[in-house]
Amino acid sequence: xxxxxxxxxxxxxxxxxxxxxxxxxxxxxxxxxxxxxxxxxxxxxxxxxxxxxxxxxxxxxxxxxxxxxxxxxxxxxxxxxxxxxxxxxxxxxxxxxxxxxxxxxxxxxxxxxxxxxxxxxxxxxxxxxxxxxxxxxxxxxxxxxxxxxxxxxxxxxxxxxxxxxxxxxxxxxxxxxxxxxxxxxxxxxxxxxxxxxxxxxxxxxxxxxxxxxxxxxxxxxxxxxxxxxxxxxxxxxxxxxxxxxxxxxxxxxxxxxxxxxxxxxxxxxxxxxxxxxxxxxxxxxxxxxxxxxxxxxxxxxxxxxxxxxxxxxxxxxxxxxxxxxxxxxxxxxxxxxxxxxxxxxxxxxxxxxxxxxxxxxxx
Numbered sequence: 001x002x003x004x005x006x007x008x009x010x011x012x013x014x015x016x017x018x019x020x021x022x023x024x025x026x027x028x029x030x031x032x033x034x035x036x037x038x039x040x041x042x043x044x045x046x047x048x049x050x051x052x053x054x055x056x057x058x059x060x061x062x063x064x065x066x067x068x069x070x071x072x073x074x075x076x077x078x079x080x081x082x083x084x085x086x087x088x089x090x091x092x093x094x095x096x097x098x099x100x101x102x103x104x105x106x107x108x109x110x111x112x113x114x115x116x117x118x119x120x121x122x123x124x125x126x127x128x129x130x131x132x133x134x135x136x137x138x139x140x141x142x143x144x145x146x147x148x149x150x151x152x153x154x155x156x157x158x159x160x161x162x163x164x165x166x167x168x169x170x171x172x173x174x175x176x177x178x179x180x181x182x183x184x185x186x187x188x189x190x191x192x193x194x195x196x197x198x199x200x201x202x203x204x205x206x207x208x209x210x211x212x213x214x215x216x217x218x219x220x221x222x223x224x225x226x227x228x229x230x231x232x233x234x235x236x237x238x239x240x241x242x243x244x245x246x247x248x249x250x251x252x253x254x255x256x257x258x259x260x261x262x263x264x265x266x267x268x269x270x271x272x273x274x275x276x277x278x279x280x281x282x283x284x285x286x287x288x289x290x291x292x293x294x295x296x297x298x299x300x301x302x303x304x305x306x307x308x309x310x311x312x313x314x315x316x317x318x319x320x321x322x323x324x325x326x327x328x329x330x331x332x333x334x335x336x337x338x339x340x341x342x343x344x345x346x347x348x349x350x351x352x353x354x355x356x357x358x359x360x361x362x363x
Contacts (some may be wrong), residue, residue: 002029004036011054012040012047083119087128090116091135098164099139105169107159108143110179117186133190140187143180144199145298150241151272152296152327155206156180157224166297167284170224170238170337174211177203178350185357200358207351213343218351220340227335240337242293243327245269245276251330252323258315267316268323271305272296 003014013036021028027035039047090112093102100106116132123129143149146165148157156176157168181203188196211219225235252265272294273279279297280290302320306313 006048006051010048010051012051080123083122084128086115087119087132091131094135095163099135099142100165104162105159106163106165108156108176108180110183113139113183114186117190137187137191140184140196144195147295147297150206152324152331153206153241154202156203162281162284167280167290167295170241172222174207174218174220174347175350177207177211178347178354181354182357185361189361197362200362204355204358217343218348220342220344220347222339223337226337230335236289238290238293238295240331240334242290242295243274244278244292245274245294248274248327251326256311256319257322258311258319259309262309264319264323267305267309267319270308271298271300271320273299
C-alpha cells in the first residue's frame with residue numbers, strides 16, 4: 001500500500017500496488033511520483049480540498065459511539081437472515097467449475113470458506129447449508145490440485161493469476177498458510193477425508209521447515225522471484241518452483257518400482273501436465289518469465305492416472321512421492337527466494353492457532 005502525504009501528513013492519493021516501471025498500459029511508480037509532484041506544484045489547492053473530503057469520510061466511517069455500540073451488539077447479532085444475505089452474495093460470485101470466488105486474480109479467501117462452513121453447520125438441512133459446504137470443499141480441492149499449491153516444497157502461494165488456480169504469484173505468506181491450515185482442518189473434521197488432512201500436514205511441514213525461527217516464532221514470507229541459477233544476475237518470478245520438461249525427464253529417468261516398462265518421468269509428466277514447451281498460457285505470463293516452464297498442476301485425478309498406466313491408485317501415490325522427493329532434492333540446489341524474516345505477532349498468533357487446531361483434530 002502506497003499513500004502520498006502532504007508535509008503535514010494529510011493523504012492526497014494512494015493505491016495498493018504500483019509496478020517499478022511502466023508496462024502493459026500501467027504506470028510505474030516513478031511515473032506516479034512525477035505525476036503527483038507535478039499536480040502538487042500546479043494544483044495543490046484542489047488536492048488539499050480532496051484530501052479534506054476524504055478525511056471527513058474516513059472519520060465519519062470510523063467514528064464509533066461506545067454506548068451505542070454496546071446497545072447494538074445485543075440487537076444486531078448475526079442471525080439466519082444475515083447468513084442468507086451473505087451466502088447469496090458469495091454464491092453469485094462462486095466459480096462452479098474451478099471453485100473460488102470472483103474473477104482472476106483469485107485469492108484463497110479462507111474467511112469466506114470458514115463462513116461457508118459455519119452456514120453449512122447452522123443450516124445443515126437447507127439447500128443453502130448444503131451448497132455452502134459444497135462450495136467450500138470444492139474450492140479447497142481445486143486449490144490443493146492447482147499450481148497455487150507447491151506440490152514439491154509444500155505450502156500455498158499468495159494467489160492465482162488465472163481461474164484454474166494454475167499459475168500463481170509465487171510469494172508465500174505466513175498468514176495464508178495459517179488460515180488455510182485451519183480451513184483444511186475444518187474440512188477434515190466435517191468429512192473425515194484424508195485428502196484434507198494430508199494438505200494440513202503439507203502446510204505445517206512447509207512452515208516448520210522454511211518459515212520457523214530456531215528459537216521459536218515464525219517468519220513472514222518468501223519472495224516470488226529468485227535467481228534461476230547461481231550464475232544468474234537477474235531474478236525471475238517462479239524460478240525456484242517451475243520446471244522444464246527436459247529437467248523433469250532427466251531427473252526422473254527411471255522405471256517405476258511398480259511397473260518396470262513405464263518410466264517415472266512419463267507418469268509424472270502425465271499426472272502434472274508437464275509439456276515440452278511449458279504449460280503456462282501467454283495471458284498468465286505477461287512478462288515472459290515462464291517461457292518453456294511448467295507449473296505443476298493436477299488436472300487429472302490419481303484414479304485417472306492409475307487407469308492410464310494400469311497400476312493401482314496406491315502405486316500411483318507411491319511413485320509420485322518418489323518423484324516429488326527427487327525433485328525436492330534437486331530444487332534445494334537452486335538459489336532460494338529471499339526470506340522475509342520479520343516475526344509479526346498477529347501473524348504468529350494465526351499460525352499458533354493453526355497448529356493447535358490441527359493438533360486437536362488430527363491427533
